[in-house]
Amino acid sequence: MRSHLLNDLTAEHYRRSVTEGVERVAAHLAATERPFTGVTPDALAPRIDGIDLDRPLHDTAAVLDELEEVYLRDAVRFHHPRYVAHLNCPVVIPAVLGEAVLSAVNSSLDTWDQSAGATLVERRLVDWTASRIGLGPDADGVFTSGGTQSNLQALLLAREEAKPGQAGRTGADSLAGLRILVSEAGHFSVRKAAKLLGLGPESVVSLPVDRDRRMRTVALAHELERCRREGLFPMAVVATAGTTDFGSIDPLPEIAELCERYGVWLHVDAAYGCGLLVSPTRRHLLAGIERADSVTVDYHKSFFQPVSSSALLVRDASTLRHATYHADYLNPRRAVSERIPNQVDKSLQTTRRFDALKLWTTLRVMGADGIGRLFDEVCDLAAEGWRMLTADPRFDVVVEPALSTLVFRHVPAAPTDPAETDRANLYAREALFASGAAVVAGTRVGGRHHLKFTLLNPETTAADLAAVLDLIAGHAEQYLGESLDRAS
Ligand SMILES: *Cc1c(COP(=O)(O)O)cnc(C)c1O
Numbered sequence: 001m002r003s004h005l006l007n008d009l010t011a012e013h014y015r016r017s018v019t020e021g022v023e024r025v026a027a028h029l030a031a032t033e034r035p036f037t038g039v040t041p042d043a044l045a046p047r048i049d050g051i052d053l054d055r056p057l058h059d060t061a062a063v064l065d066e067l068e069e070v071y072l073r074d075a076v077r078f079h080h081p082r083y084v085a086h087l088n089c090p091v092v093i094p095a096v097l098g099e100a101v102l103s104a105v106n107s108s109l110d111t112w113d114q115s116a117g118a119t120l121v122e123r124r125l126v127d128w129t130a131s132r133i134g135l136g137p138d139a140d141g142v143f144t145s146g147g148t149q150s151n152l153q154a155l156l157l158a159r160e161e162a163k164p165g166q167a168g169r170t171g172a173d174s175l176a177g178l179r180i181l182v183s184e185a186g187h188f189s190v191r192k193a194a195k196l197l198g199l200g201p202e203s204v205v206s207l208p209v210d211r212d213r214r215m216r217t218v219a220l221a222h223e224l225e226r227c228r229r230e231g232l233f234p235m236a237v238v239a240t241a242g243t244t245d246f247g248s249i250d251p252l253p254e255i256a257e258l259c260e261r262y263g264v265w266l267h268v269d270a271a272y273g274c275g276l277l278v279s280p281t282r283r284h285l286l287a288g289i290e291r292a293d294s295v296t297v298d299y300h301k302s303f304f305q306p307v308s309s310s311a312l313l314v315r316d317a318s319t320l321r322h323a324t325y326h327a328d329y330l331n332p333r334r335a336v337s338e339r340i341p342n343q344v345d346k347s348l349q350t351t352r353r354f355d356a357l358k359l360w361t362t363l364r365v366m367g368a369d370g371i372g373r374l375f376d377e378v379c380d381l382a383a384e385g386w387r388m389l390t391a392d393p394r395f396d397v398v399v400e401p402a403l404s405t406l407v408f409r410h411v412p413a414a415p416t417d418p419a420e421t422d423r424a425n426l427y428a429r430e431a432l433f434a435s436g437a438a439v440v441a442g443t444r445v446g447g448r449h450h451l452k453f454t455l456l457n458p459e460t461t462a463a464d465l466a467a468v469l470d471l472i473a474g475h476a477e478q479y480l481g482e483s484l485d486r487a488s
Contacts, residue, residue: 242273275302
């Protein structure tokens, strides 16, 4: 059994075992014809439930064979050009290499004495990202598990910065008047964060968006004024730089202006749009982000990194103290005066992966422009898809994309009840998923079911989009035809 421990005596076993796994995955890459097999939970569950976890196989090859059955064969393939559903990117090889290294070495980024160089690598990447954003000399930040956690931590800092002495409030009462202003197209993690921070549902004020799904700054100004009148305290404005559905970017300069005027913390959720930080042609779309107090970036979305890789950046390093606690067994207070860099002082997590390494290997192999060009390609493709959709009478498309999503809906040739059109679109999405020929996402716009392409694969072509649109139209028309038959 000891031969399974990774150490000097087992280096050869390690090499063989991991190589076997890599070979399996490589074989799958070569053999992938569709993004999905269409397997159902009911078909897959018995295979997984049927395995006796108390009877190990003791053999890597046998385990990998079994893994074929329970996972590898049916996994959804984000690298397939016709996977165009959610914010999942195909990953770049230098990052996968980093992933292999970081899990084998297994540093933990909480304290220097568990991570040494890793801590400094992470700090360099935090500084690099902050300087790409333009946050200034006092910026800092920390890697997180994802945008959800980054948003939670940003709002924790904002809440703590807002609380002291505000209108003489103390204790739980001081939370009651706090407000977070975010557009209706913002991410749902803002609501979850508010709940975790002890704020009631009324604390999140949902602001209307314009035709392009950008926050209406007039509404924001109005709301800030209303809060002032009513003695409420806006603790943060969350601007979204790349909404999950539309990729729309809230008007950052105007929002920053208002935040400054009212003294409100500006958090920019750039979980999706952060790829623009390295775009050779579109960086200007993020103008104004440099005025944020905090920024969420998800490298595992638009930097082509494996899950998970995300960070929270802040303009003022000292605000991170709101997440600082000292424990004698881990990061005693004296470590601060001894200038020992313990990242746990800045993090909501304790034991934490060295996810930063993946970004490091990526930048060292490909360079920032290399990543940015990939993101540019998918934005170009979305623009092309927009032209196709606007010219295609079978579809209505909602907004011209700023980034790489397209939200649209199949519309029948003959006018039909909109609820029937809803059902046809839902059916088309499900039928497509079951066929495995392509995977698209769905969402609702104005209460109506729509379909969504999230384009993050530079290998996807306009011809792929045209083919997927034909498949969708085929399924929708089949549904409508059958429903006519049912009616007659
Ligand atoms: C994806 C996303 C998040 C959440 O990020 P996770 O990494 O999935 O936790 C937050 N905000 C926006 C705008 C997103 O698109």
